Amino acid sequence: MTQSTILSLVVFLPLLAGLALLLVPRQRVVFCRWWTLAAMTAGLVASGAALSMMQKGAAGMQLVHRVPWIPSMGIDYFLGVDGISIYLVLLTSLLGPIVVLSAWRSIGEKVREFHFLLLLLQAGILGAFLSLDLFLFYMFWELMLIPMYLLIGVWGGPRRVYAAIKFVLYTIVGSLLMLVAILYLYFAHHAQTGMYTFDLLRLYGTELTGPQQVWLFAAFALAFAIKAPVFPLHTWLPDAHVEAPTAGSVVLAGVLLKLGTYGFLRFALPLFPSAAHAAQPLFLVLAVIGIVYGALVAMVQTDIKKLVAYSSVSHLGYCVLGLFAFNISGFSGSLFQMISHGLSTGALFLLVGMIYDRRHTREIADFGGLAQAVPWFAATFVFVTLSSIGLPGLNGFVGEFLVLVGAFGANRIAAAAATTGVVLGAVYMLWLVKRFLFGPLVHEENRMMSDLNGREVLLLLPILLFIVYLGVHPGPFLRRMEPSLHATLTLSTPGPGRVETLRMLQLSTGSLRGSGTGWKAGAEGATAPRGASVPLLPATAPEFTAVVPAPGVMDQVLTVTASAFAVSASAVGNGVAR
């Protein structure tokens, strides 16, 4: 596998495997499961191979695969990966086989179609993370819609029909307005350069007037804010989560929501920096409201799955908060939080799904004292809970901490308000643990429940390992994402640094070279030397490096471990005392 085709393999492996699945007779249920598991595992291997092929310390796009698609419109098939998207791709690929395993027993009807849709969804998500052509991105972005609609609607819970249509309508309102904005940007870029292209790296350079930026940013931000979801637009999420089958919830929480925050990071902020900065107060407020409101609402839920769903609203609030801090620690924290939320919340949904498979209820009141009946399950649940509430030493802490540091640099009040979310998070999760797992075992039917079986252990184990690994040793991850984040941060900051950074990004990606017939930039590309992957030094944004230089992150993490631990501990005390 050569450098240029590995990403296409990552995207199209699930798609082709899914199409092949349709040729299998529908009765061969077991084969469908194994086939999908094999395809997802192969996809994970491919993503891992992509990671190993990447050059460390480079900011630009790597492993670029670019083929002219519709030259008359300047549409390219254009994939590339950088330090930002690779982790989201890895997360998606990691959750792929896990999701298949989690559905091994719980999906009994229309098994072939279920797995086909899972594979299609996987391809759509991976494609959206890797696309560098806005048209291609939009195709993949919308490709996710139909599989998710059907996954919720066909295999979902009692109110699945309502939840499915709500999900689709919310999503499409945002996406279609974004489509209009994409087209507007495309024509605005043409008006300036005389070139039709959907190449993101070229469109970054479009000079827009203030009102244009505001409108376009609003359209993009709406699409991503619905997906993320940001506070007043979050109402589709609890419905979709609760009604979706476990596999759907895991994909939804694990990666689908990240497309919203990723969209901000990759598209909305760097494309329209002035408008994004102008919108900073609004989004800081919305993010903080989301954090606190999500946590408060989670606290009063009686359905475990709904509780976890609202906790997602709260956690995604941190991601948005970090992004709109507009500094490097906010950005890295946000990206780190995206990954660790994918792992912890994914695991929580998996665990809730396991208990639902056994008891067919998710009401907290129907449980209690499970630790006596199913000790391994209970231990795992407690472990994941601790990761979710940000216990130092586990993954959740690093992201939240960095986000809060970043937010502190941007706006102290917002940071202070957001910190209450950490406390509240500990309260609702630990209170859940207390009612769910501890105390007397009042419901006798729970006593007969079986503990985790081999398959369940197998699917949880990778997540648990990563939760620990990311928690105790986040340094390599942070260092690898940093150059790309720096570049994105510079692009997201209106000012002279943008042009230079953009040029380096374009050079390293070969975006300045003509590729299709729709290109009219031959002269420009010819004079520019083609550096394979020019690393972007953080020096392009010195004012931000001062906040928290990432190599020193571990020290900082360790120094505050004690204090954060104290906060958690007191919350534990409060929660259990109730």
Next chain:
Amino acid sequence: MTNMGASLFAILPELVLTGAILVVILADLLLKARPGRPTAVAVLSCLGLVGSVAAIAAVPGPGAGTSAFGVMIATDGFALFFKGLVYFAAFFGVILGLMSSEIRREQYGEYAILLLCLAMGMGLLAAARNLLMLYLGLEMVSLPSYILTGFRRGDRRSSEAAVKYVIIGAASSGLMLYGFSLLYGLFGTLDLTRIGMGITRLLAGPPTGEHLALAVATLLSLAGFAYKIAAVPFHMWCPDVYEGAPTPFTAFLSVGPKAAGMAALLRFFLTAFGAPVAGAVGGFPWQVLLGILAMVTMTVGNFAALNQENVKRMLAYSSIAHAGYMMMAVAVGSGDAVRSVMLYLPIYLLMNTGAFLAVMAVRERTGSELLTAYRGLGSRSPYLAITLTVFLFSLTGIPPFAGFIGKFYLFAAVLKAGSPFFNVVAVVGVLNSVIALYYYARLVRTAFFEKAGEGEGAVALTEPSRVMLTVLAVPTLILGIYWGPLASLIERSAGMMR
């Protein structure tokens, strides 16, 4: 091109079609009581249509501005493209009619003949460069349509639909004729190009009473086109006619005449008014007029479709909405806009015919067109349900289906116009797509999320239905991912009238 021989050669497609019509009439008469009669008629009709499409390729030099019989009939790429398109639509109409039990076997010959006549009328309508020819084409499309709508003679709904169709059709024809007569009175010619020159001269001068007359004439002519493409406020016939007409004919009616009407509308406005004139200060604001009409049309169509319990009727309203989407681009009137409409129509032909084919297949088995007949279709007839889903999501305009590409080009053309007004039009357009998603997804929901009721067994697909569904669904998927060849065909054909 005044040479009679060359002119005759230029209408080779029509000549082939005329020959085919005569052959089909004869065959239908001669085969009277033979069991294979409908099949033979269908085969001959299809051969005739395929022959006509082949003849299109043979017509010489489809350059811009070429025409035959003086300046009566255009033979430019634009006209030829639309001829091919409407012949294809008729082709599907012929085949769907053969598969449907709504067309009685002994009447099938008449059905096919009328459809072929209609095809010829649509071709002429798309090619007309003269008001008289335009009107003739329009009537040649309308008259067989009235008959075919009332084709199920015993059915009250069918007869009622036909009567409504005739009355509204006659009224709008009358309006249109009056508009044409005003144009003739103003400029002393029926030739669209000459009228265009006259309008340019007129609008360049100081405002007089003639400007008012021109405005009235334009509005009245527009009425005729609006009727043909089922645009608001001349859409009222559409749902009743679509519901009452036999389903295979509805499938045809929702695409063929709409395409031909769209072609005539484009040619009328672009030849007679011309985009540059309209852009000029003091120009007649027909772009704004059409833009508003487009927004109203799609909004009315989509909102009315929301709560329809009859799927055929829902698709009728949705076809009104689609006319609205295309009118956005007509309003822009640029070369890109023309091309985007030309791209949209073949895609629309595929997906809309496909959706109606699915409706027909369900009706053949359950005897119902109601939403409730689609409950549990996902398990009762998976293939039908999946292809129907493809068509519906394509109609919505969701990638990776062809409908998305069509809409993408339409919106691109509208946004490229770059005026605030058209930006608003585009936003209204996308918001309409959201409404459309709701009712298309509602049908998908009924098919997949709801369980079949008591006694609702499997919907067995006949082999021809399966084949036709595949024939329509596969290009709907392929064009959604790779539409380059179609786009370049249109690029070549669009070198149009001016």
